[in-house]
Amino acid sequence: MKCGGSTLAALPESFFADMRQLQEEGIVTVIVHGGGPAISDTLSKLGIETEFVNGLRRTTEDVLDVVEMVLSGKINKEIVRRIQLAGASALGLSGVDGQLIEAVPVSNANEVGLVGDVTKVNAELIQDVVQMGYIPVIAPVGLGADGGQRYNINADTAAGAVASHLGVEQMIVVTDVPGIMNGEKQVLPVVTVAEIEAMIQSGVIYGGMIPKVRAAIACIQGRVKEVVIVNGSEPNVLSKVLKEGGIGTRIVR
Numbered sequence: 001m002k003c004g005g006s007t008l009a010a011l012p013e014s015f016f017a018d019m020r021q022l023q024e025e026g027i028v029t030v031i032v033h034g035g036g037p038a039i040s041d042t043l044s045k046l047g048i049e050t051e052f053v054n055g056l057r058r059t060t061e062d063v064l065d066v067v068e069m070v071l072s073g074k075i076n077k078e079i080v081r082r083i084q085l086a087g088a089s090a091l092g093l094s095g096v097d098g099q100l101i102e103a104v105p106v107s108n109a110n111e112v113g114l115v116g117d118v119t120k121v122n123a124e125l126i127q128d129v130v131q132m133g134y135i136p137v138i139a140p141v142g143l144g145a146d147g148g149q150r151y152n153i154n155a156d157t158a159a160g161a162v163a164s165h166l167g168v169e170q171m172i173v174v175t176d177v178p179g180i181m182n183g184e185k186q187v188l189p190v191v192t193v194a195e196i197e198a199m200i201q202s203g204v205i206y207g208g209m210i211p212k213v214r215a216a217i218a219c220i221q222g223r224v225k226e227v228v229i230v231n232g233s234e235p236n237v238l239s240k241v242l243k244e245g246g247i248g249t250r251i252v253r
């Protein structure tokens with residue numbers, strides 16, 4: 001599951017209670033989270049300028065310090081605490097811990113700086129954490145293969161990579177809209193990978209939805225059958241996706 005920064009503060013207690021219920025039923029959840037708005041807030045308090053190029057934050061070493069502090073510190077621990085308060089067990093990690101997420105510079109690094117694309121995920125570590133009874137909560141900061149260089153990774157991209165390396169059946173993207181909407185603001189129940197490019201071209205899909213659909217395209221292969229985009233403030237949204245369906249937008253092959 002990917003939890004977007006747009007919705008984290010608005011997630012109700014029941015969202016985490018639902019997660020506990022699912023864990024008790026043996027449904028395994030792995031969380032990759034964002035935190036874009038909180039990063040932007042802290043950068044502005046510190047007087048560090050920030051800017052997005054095609055949805056990716058232009059990242060200098062100074063920006064990266066704040067990204068890591070906010071994502072791996074504040075946001076990651078907030079989510080872990082909320083899961084624990086709901087009575088479930090969670091363990092917070094970033095892509096740095098246990099070399100969880102290995103990354104290389106994105107192809108337009110000359111424009112965006114220290115932003116990474118995922119090349120490898122330590123799936124064994126995630127599986128071990130799950131085996132120990134914890135819900136892994138992962139912040140999208142990656143490390144170069146040499147272990148020295150950190151990279152800021154878009155959270156949708158990181159979640160898609162984790163989903164495909166784990167070979168899960170479904171990725172749930174929790175955000176602040178009820179799904180992908182068409183030009184008339186109607187939520188589309190199903191969108192195919194083939195339809196997405198045209199929707200980006202026509203401007204129906206824009207801004208923060210673009211990295212989500214691109215991550216979906218990249219991860220829907222092999223065992224990953226679908227990506228479902230849902231609103232986190234919808235009551236018991238996780239159970240509804242997993243048990244009833246008919247909610248949000250399903251992106252399928």
Ligand SMILES: Nc1ncnc2c1ncn2[C@@H]1O[C@H](COP(=O)(O)OP(=O)(O)O)[C@@H](O)[C@H]1O
Nearest residue numbers: 004005006175177179180181204205206208209
């Ligand atoms: N076709 C679309 N349907 C729904 N939302 C869209 C669409 N195109 C762009 N968006 C935007 O994508 C946003 C979600 O992305 P973002 O703000 O980055 O969220 P998150 O922090 O959850 O990743 C929505 O709030 C909406 O403004």
Ligand SMILES: CC(=O)N[C@@H](CCC(=O)OP(=O)(O)O)C(=O)O
Nearest residue numbers: 005034035036056057153154155
């Ligand atoms: C490279 C890049 O843009 N990284 C993102 C990481 C956080 C993120 O993606 O958070 P949301 O899911 O809330 O948007 C950033 O710096 O904002």
